[in-house]
Amino acid sequence: MAYRTRTYIAGDWTGDSDLIGRLYEWNDGDYWGLHFNDAHELTQARDTSLNCSIKSSLRERLDCSKAFVLVVGESTLGLRAGSCAYCRDYGKYYQRCCRGRHADLRSYVEYECDYAAEHIEKIVVLYNYASVHREKCPEALRYEGLHLPAYRMNGDRTANWCYQDIKRAICG
Template structure:
């Protein structure tokens, strides 16, 4: 079994890349407070143009990244719930590997956004937080152990952090 210490960030690459890039900038600017080992830095894709026939290759590389993942973050934007080819597949693999899931609402809603959240994770054990730096730091730092504890207790369903309720 691989040593899991990475954070995997799942997002709509067509619509929400700016939010992913901002998280990388936070890390670059202040790596002490905003620490995460980015799973996307592992196993880089070949430096070649990918086409439709590369889906198997891409999914194999993504699975390799997920095998090293301690925390799975999904950035939920306006179109995320409708993405199946990669986003849903990534979520399914995270669930299969029992990786703690942090759902980050790009609209800054604290708690589950039933209109935008992908159906596959609406009722699963996950923390739903706003796209706010402090909330994301807390999710990365605290949710993996909380997830394991809640799972041992037989708990399921969506959770949120009370202190970010005023962020809405």
Template sequence: MINSYLRPCTYIAADWDSDSNAVQIIQKWNTDYRKSMSFKDAHDLVQARDNSLNCSIKASLSSRLDESHKFILIVGNNTKTVRSGSCQYCGSLNSYKHYCVRGHSTDYRSYIDFECEKAVRNGLQIVVLYNSGLIDKGKCPDIVKWKGTHKEMWSWSEYQWVWDYNKITTAIGE
């Protein structure tokens, strides 16, 4: 396991189009002085601009992962199938000859696949949180499907589904 003093951050990955609510609730609890959750969020480090090339964004993600000892993946309905970040969606790809017109290497992995593979390669502690009341490993990217801790984020309370702070905090281990 990586020494958390050398790599002080916790990295959160998710399909930002579908599961940003789950990321936001964890970040909100992390900054709430009344909650016991406390970690240094890797997303507070340098960020790429939204209009950056996919390869520039992946370089930014890579540097944040390099500063992290823990990788939290939030799995929702689209996590395994989302393709955002693939070079095939970049305007700099010559789709006829399959090369980057800006001279970068091509990478057809999504941001999520890239992040998961880098987390495994770096030996980060892996926590997979399901944005639901069930653990459905069929929705989880294959590379982390059988790694780390897997936990659902929701519990049934009285007559409704609610975020389960205790389950999430226990899974994150902070």
């Protein structure tokens, strides 16, 4: 069993890159005071790897994580990347892996959320909105952990990041 000292960030890395990038910016900048050990620094999988190999790599990172942060945005529930149904070795007719491996039709995010719900105690769900929209959160975490918006709207219709709330949720 590995020591759980890392923070694992999951989400739609294309659609919600503004918020995910902001988390890393706060973590890398000494000014902000938000510091976490990123689980994604542990192991890397190539983009050409099989989905099951990538999920194995994800599991290694999750096993070393004490905190799981899910960024929820507009497309989170619709993500399908990582499903064996999209793998070249998945036999659609027989609905199984041609390599004899277990076929997992969950996306990477669904897999990460299911695993986190079972194995990680500290779960933070950040919504890339000014309010919480639980209906956009994967079901495994919909009522697990702490849910909070990433920013607040001001009276002049500008937004401010909820930095202190996010910092407390991740580091506190």
